Amino acid sequence: MAQRSSPTITTIAEAAGVSIASVSRVLNGLPVRAETERRVLDAAGRLGYVPNSAARTLRSARTQQIAFAVADIGNPVYLAMLREIQPVLKEAGYRLVLHSTGADTAEEVEVLRGLGQRYADGLIIVPIRVTADHVAELRRADAPVVVIGSLPEEGLADNVRTDSRRGVELALEHLTALGRRRIGFVNGPADTVPGRARAEAFRDHTARAGRPADPALVHEGQFDRETGAAAVQRMADAAEPMPDALLCANDLIALGALDALRARGLAVPGDVAVVGMDDTDLAAVSWPPLTSVSLGSAERGRRAARLLLDRLDGGADAADARVITVHPRLIVRASTGGARVVDDGSAAH
Amino acid sequence: MAQRSSPTITTIAEAAGVSIASVSRVLNGLPVRAETERRVLDAAGRLGYVPNSAARTLRSARTQQIAFAVADIGNPVYLAMLREIQPVLKEAGYRLVLHSTGADTAEEVEVLRGLGQRYADGLIIVPIRVTADHVAELRRADAPVVVIGSLPEEGLADNVRTDSRRGVELALEHLTALGRRRIGFVNGPADTVPGRARAEAFRDHTARAGRPADPALVHEGQFDRETGAAAVQRMADAAEPMPDALLCANDLIALGALDALRARGLAVPGDVAVVGMDDTDLAAVSWPPLTSVSLGSAERGRRAARLLLDRLDGGADAADARVITVHPRLIVRASTGGARVVDDGSAAH
């Protein structure tokens, strides 16, 4: 363990009998005499030289790191994004710095501000809410930022979004086509980006269908299993009849609902059809397998990574922020009936 | 976007009318005159100063980053570790650099070697195999390393392991106690660290019980669902009777087995009891809920993080590598019968 301090470019230069400039040139593939190259590579190999990234960064202002910030990396949606982002970045020679901020909005803003430390060349962030502070920090950001999720203003940052309204519609159309008429809706917090979008879409769609949402059929909680169970509990205990279908704002909620329905002896999809959202791995594993609206998490992750790399390569024209929209698809499984894929009709790219 | 270059310590010094040394002192909480402190903080606030981490690192040789390397961050086991590691590191003021190496052993070694770049103050790694190259790199590592999983030699590195042999025993004892006699075993690759341990434990235990493992009852594949399904397929198609219990080397395999059993009309646990390993989130979600051997992934992650932080604080006595063993527990769910927890009898801490 008593390692003698590791070799620097100076050590190599001495060992090879050349100047540090030559060493640097060889190491960076700049043109040098063959003999010089040989000597340097030889010395470097012999001494086990590895370049110091801090020095490199300080001089060149490139960290070869990209940060990815989400509320909770345990959430399968964010995990799906990460799984796509990681290989893309690695391929391009970047390390991945992961921030799991928790539900705390202030921490997200802190991550944005942290870019000022210049520990990363860029950031991909999935904000749970977008506050005025977010907007302010996005404007002054010290490095390119790609936001996954909707933004309140145009031109703030490169942006990969999904049409979650359309996702809700896909689910509702599917349930309606199956003959379900009393459709319940279990949402997460309505003051979050995804929560609000889903709530509005549900309201609009039911209104448009001439059946304004019965408040007894709408439940708001968190994006977790307990909320799904609690919603079923409440609806089953109510005076009104049980809904014949439940649209859940994510798969976790849907799984909680499945459990509670089973506990009450209600058949799925016989008595109640259940639809989740996000189409996480859990959907395929649950019993019955869960029909779910895919919001293209993996694709959004991949697109975001590419967008950022593009920006870093200077490929993007300066000022104008780019927006990519990923289209939702409905993955039909046993929790509503048959098994087929219904997409939204528009091209997926 | 056309940001003027961000303020440095020099900018602040000029604005505050003091020297850069004083600025640095204020920023690092060293003693200065109150008036000086006021001026510096004022200027820093006004100009939005943020310290540059590369410069800081170059000078102080501390990156405030810790790397975590696993084969596949999509694997729930590694994810469970990450979820515990992340907050511990954040709390201590470290960023987390994530490496997902893929099944490739060479890439793991590359990560170890990469420490020479000094982009991280330490590394937590979960090797899928431990080769001679691993050992060599561990010896010469440029920063403290904590290995999660068993090591072939003592004293190589701080090490958090689990007693997976004991885990296999817990499962087998449980099944035996339930009256199961023909117990099948579905493993992942036997040349991996976890695969080998499980295989040996199964062999030893059945031998000790006087019922040496029937090769027809042992299946080796990958650590995935397909392998579970394939194993059931093969055993059901064989001339011999179907086993009355299946021990699967991880939860994914078990889920695949559950699917295949259901497809063949075999009841779980009626006809076949199924046990998984790792006790991931999936175990609780599946149907029927899966009895699983918890190998304490979360705890191993947490312990590893603390061990590393300890080492970085110089709290650890130089040379001697420390070993922590986390004890397995059996989480009984419906896939084998009742619902209770059986642990291995020794203290969990």
Next chain:
DNA sequence: TGAACTTCTGTAAACGTTTACGGGAGATGG
């Protein structure tokens, strides 16, 4: 009053790279 301390501050070096600049040596051409 001046020596000896304290307390605070500034100057400058150092961390390990990359790169602008200029010089030396050999080749080419008039």
Next chain:
DNA sequence: CCATCTCCCGTAAACGTTTACAGAAGTTCA
């Protein structure tokens, strides 16, 4: 044979910090 051009290479500066060292100013005490 000297001017010019090319090709390599070395010197030195710069990136933005932290910190050793020493000096300035004020305090204490004989």
